[in-house]
Amino acid sequence: xxxxxLLYLLRExxxxxxxxxxxxxxxxxxxxxxxxCVGVFLLLYVNLRAMASSLEQxxxxxxxxxxxxxxxxxxxxxxxxxxxRAVGSLTFVSKERALADxxxxxxxxxxxxxxxxxxxxxxxxxxxFAVESRSSEAMQRWATRAQSISGVTQVQYNQEWVxxxxxxxxxxxxxxxxxxxxxSAASVTIIANTIRLALYSRREEIEILGLIGASxxxxxxxxxLEGAALGLLGSALSLVILKAGFExxxxxxxxxxxxxxxxxxxxxxxxxxCLVLVCVGLFLGCAGSFLSLLRFGEGRV
Amino acid sequence: MVWPLxxxxxxxxxxxxxxxxxxxxxxxxxxxxxxxxxEIEKGEFVLLMGPSGAGKSTLLxxxxxxxxxxxxxxxxxxxxxxxxxxxxxxxxxRKVGVVLQDFRLLPKKTVFDNVSLxxxxxxxxxxxxxxxxxxxxxxxxxxxxxDHVPSGLSTGEQQRICIARAIVNGPIMLLADEPTGNLDPxxxxxxxxxxxxxxARGTTIIVATHDPNVxxxxxxxxxxxxxxxxxSQEQVCS
Ligand SMILES: Nc1ncnc2c1ncn2[C@@H]1O[C@H](COP(=O)(O)OP(=O)(O)O)[C@@H](O)[C@H]1O
Ligand SMILES: [Mg+2]
Numbered sequence: 001x002x003x004x005x006l007l008y009l010l011r012e013x014x015x016x017x018x019x020x021x022x023x024x025x026x027x028x029x030x031x032x033x034x035x036x037c038v039g040v041f042l043l044l045y046v047n048l049r050a051m052a053s054s055l056e057q058x059x060x061x062x063x064x065x066x067x068x069x070x071x072x073x074x075x076x077x078x079x080x081x082x083x084x085r086a087v088g089s090l091t092f093v094s095k096e097r098a099l100a101d102x103x104x105x106x107x108x109x110x111x112x113x114x115x116x117x118x119x120x121x122x123x124x125x126x127x128x129f130a131v132e133s134r135s136s137e138a139m140q141r142w143a144t145r146a147q148s149i150s151g152v153t154q155v156q157y158n159q160e161w162v163x164x165x166x167x168x169x170x171x172x173x174x175x176x177x178x179x180x181x182x183x184s185a186a187s188v189t190i191i192a193n194t195i196r197l198a199l200y201s202r203r204e205e206i207e208i209l210g211l212i213g214a215s216x217x218x219x220x221x222x223x224x225l226e227g228a229a230l231g232l233l234g235s236a237l238s239l240v241i242l243k244a245g246f247e248x249x250x251x252x253x254x255x256x257x258x259x260x261x262x263x264x265x266x267x268x269x270x271x272x273x274c275l276v277l278v279c280v281g282l283f284l285g286c287a288g289s290f291l292s293l294l295r296f297g298e299g300r301v
Numbered sequence: 302m303v304w305p306l307x308x309x310x311x312x313x314x315x316x317x318x319x320x321x322x323x324x325x326x327x328x329x330x331x332x333x334x335x336x337x338x339x340e341i342e343k344g345e346f347v348l349l350m351g352p353s354g355a356g357k358s359t360l361l362x363x364x365x366x367x368x369x370x371x372x373x374x375x376x377x378x379x380x381x382x383x384x385x386x387x388x389x390x391x392x393x394x395r396k397v398g399v400v401l402q403d404f405r406l407l408p409k410k411t412v413f414d415n416v417s418l419x420x421x422x423x424x425x426x427x428x429x430x431x432x433x434x435x436x437x438x439x440x441x442x443x444x445x446x447x448d449h450v451p452s453g454l455s456t457g458e459q460q461r462i463c464i465a466r467a468i469v470n471g472p473i474m475l476l477a478d479e480p481t482g483n484l485d486p487x488x489x490x491x492x493x494x495x496x497x498x499x500x501a502r503g504t505t506i507i508v509a510t511h512d513p514n515v516x517x518x519x520x521x522x523x524x525x526x527x528x529x530x531x532x533s534q535e536q537v538c539s
Binding site for chain 2: 002004005008017204205209210211212213214215216218275
């Protein structure tokens with residue numbers, strides 16, 4: 001009778017939690033806190049990455065052309081650029097158009113150009129990249145390639161910006177991984193200790209179960225369930241803490257007018273990621289109680 | 302693996318319930334059992350006597366696989382315990398009832414729940430559990446106490462509940478370690494009578510004790526241990 005045994009095991013797990021109420025609460029709280037620390041880094045990472053990709057989206061690359069190109073040559077260059085899979089969109093800006101743009105953007109400086117007699121601004125193609133080619137390395141490679149096309153004088157884009165942001169995202173990623181690993185180990189230890197207390201307080205019962213022919217699995221399951229529940233509760237609670245902190249932060253930013261509009265860019269974890277985090281908590285909880293079971297039984301329980 | 306309830310081979314060749322061949326057990330370097338060879342037949346009622354520290358408890362623990370011998374062979378119904386995988390030990394224990402010295406009841410569970418535990422762990426159905434627990438409690442004369450918790454019972458009653466738990470599964474043998482250790486002579490004879498009636502139904506019984514009151518009441522085979530050695534095996538007749 002599988003159901004009856006399962007019910008028994010569930011009841012045992014609940015009883016475990018209830019008898020060690022204080023240690024359970026402490027374990028859930030500390031686990032929640034450690035998970036929340038990892039969560040802060042993850043949030044930072046998720047937001048910066050979102051920001052980075054939205055900035056990368058706006059990045060335009062200017063391909064400047066020689067002044068003496070024939071219409072035929074310009075067409076060829078355009079065909080060549082369009083054929084490139086990395087290129088998302090392409091706009092031609094003629095010399096005249098460039099001048100007009102300059103004059104509308106910088107009306108007070110327009111006399112500088114007039115003094116030169118003829119239009120000094122080159123014609124160009126303005127290019128945005130296809131989504132899959134928006135990384136800074138891909139852009140750099142593309143720029144070098146475009147530079148070698150005959151008729152192209154210069155390829156320009158806001159390289160520093162892209163690279164700085166990409167670098168920052170990478171650092172945060174590494175930091176999130178390191179902090180995540182360390183604090184996960186910490187929460188596994190915390191849960192392992194709680195389970196060890198539970199095992200110790202019920203060692204007589206465990207011995208009895210073994211002597212009357214309970215299988216190892218039967219004896220272990222309530223403690224694995226307890227560990228899983230601790231991990232699950234801890235991670236769920238950490239998400240609640242993080243969400244509260246996040247909303248507070250967003251509220252602060254919104255009321256500080258200097259960052260106008262930034263608050264709209266901030267995002268919390270999407271729902272599927274929340275689920276993944278809770279599952280990770282559950283898994284770490286199981287791992288913690290498994291460790292304790294191994295150490296407690298030395299193979300016997 | 303299915304632990305056979307009945308001997309595998311026909312009677313003349315059928316293996317004894319328990320056979321020990323030159324069994325030794327050490328804790329660190331201290332000898333607990335030394336070169337023990339003995340045989341116990343199906344249906345026997347054996348007393349294991351000897352002073353404290355003689356190795357009686359150790360012998361019982363070896364029989365249920367709670368300890369493993371350093372030397373020698375132990376066969377239960379012809380099957381070697383040393384060849385059992387650790388996953389098979391629970392299956393052996395489901396066929397052996399134990400009333401150990403420090404083998405207490407679960408204090409927060411009712412008498413019914415305590416006695417039903419051996420059935421529960423092997424997945425018996427609700428109906429089977431009800432029937433067998435009622436039977437076992439009737440055998441020890443405590444079916445009216447099934448909803449009590451152990452703390453509400455006397456010592457003698459608690460010991461009888463332990464015995465009910467040991468026999469609920471219909472074991473091939475029953476091992477009891479100092480079952481009368483903290484009982485007065487009157488309760489002692491009650492418990493011994495209970496063992497006799499269980500034995501009368503065919504269950505092999507081994508009782509380890511240093512209590513002379515028990516010896517006085519059981520006119521069966523007595524195996525005496527001292528410092529880990531079998532010093533005498535005799536058939537006591539009264
Ligand atoms: N778990 C153990 N660890 C170390 N020594 C033990 C252990 N169990 C028993 N012993 C030793 O083994 C010997 C036999 O003990 P035991 O079988 O309990 O004797 P009895 O039950 O006849 O009193 C004793 O010397 C005892 O100290
Ligand atoms: Mg003893």
